[in-house]
Amino acid sequence: MPAICLMMVLAAPGLQAQLPVEAAEAELAIPFGAASGQIATADDLLLFLNSERMDASFAIRRENIRNMSVNNNVLTVETVEAVNGSNALNFRLLSGDASRFSRWAQGIAPATMTSGPAAAATSASAAVAPKASSVEMTYQARHNHRIGSGCTGRLLITDDRISYDSVDNIDHSRQWQLKEIKELKRKNPYKVIIDPFVGDKYELELIGGGMSSQDFQKIGSMISDSRKP
Incomplete structure (x- = not known):
């Protein structure tokens, strides 16, 4: 949705009477930082209005959301189709009541709120959504900082990218x-290092279940295949 349309939804006179809008100040996690703005729900839309770059604002339809959760004022949204180049978005809520988003998420169809074989079967039988980046593996992880105690989050591997979403x-x-x-x-099943062509290495400690040799080899093959023309 174009940014100008988001502005209309959030600010147009009289529109809120027709389309209930609830907004909160938030930061969206992006590579190497965060984008400030407002996150809002309006009918079946989840909106993010980027206060620094209007052209980077976007909207997500409820039907495109696979899963949505709130933990320590961090709203995590997993989508069926990629949004802003990702199937997993993290918003840190700076104001407002986080529970409002949990209530809004209750309107998401049960098939999109579940995970595992049952959800995969439902999705396959429906065959409605076009092919999008699929989640291959997920790990609970910890990133140790040079200063401070570090942070915890999730290491997510999809068919086209790797991301660490800090909670x-x-x-x-x-x-x-x-x-x-x-x-x-992979130093061992519980320690992995991501070494990009550009930027610093990123070391993560996996919490709970580690990364098996089979999964490590699969990810390595995915990385190699991604470079093929």
């Missing part, structure tokens, strides 16, 4: 396309 510190979230990664190193 505690959104500024430490990162995202790389597979073709941008020079090497993925």
Whole structure:
């Protein structure tokens, strides 16, 4: 949705009476930082109005949301189709009541709120949404900082990118396309290092279940295949 349309939804006189709008100040995690703006729900739309770059504003239809959760004022949205080049978006809420988004998420169809074999079967039988980036693997992870105690989050591997979504510190979230990664190193099942062609290496400690040799080899093959013409 163009940014001008988002402005109309959020600010047009009399429009809120027809289309209920609830907005909150928020920061969207982006590679190497965060974008400030407002996040809002309006009918079946989840909107993000970028206060720094209007052309970077966007809207997500409820039907495109696979899963949505709120944890420590961080709103995590997983989508069926990629939005802003990603299927996983993290918003740190700076104001407002986070529970409003949980209530709005209750309107998401049950098929899109579940995960695992049952959800995959439902999605396959429906065959409505076009092909999008699919989630291959997910790990709970921790990033240790040079200063401070570090942060926890999620390491997400899809068919076209690797991302670390921090729950505690959104500024430490990162995202790389597979073709941008020079090497993925595995010190042991619980420690991995992402070494991109551009930028610093990123070391993560996996919490709970580690990365098996089979999964590590699969990710390595995905990275190699992404560079093929």
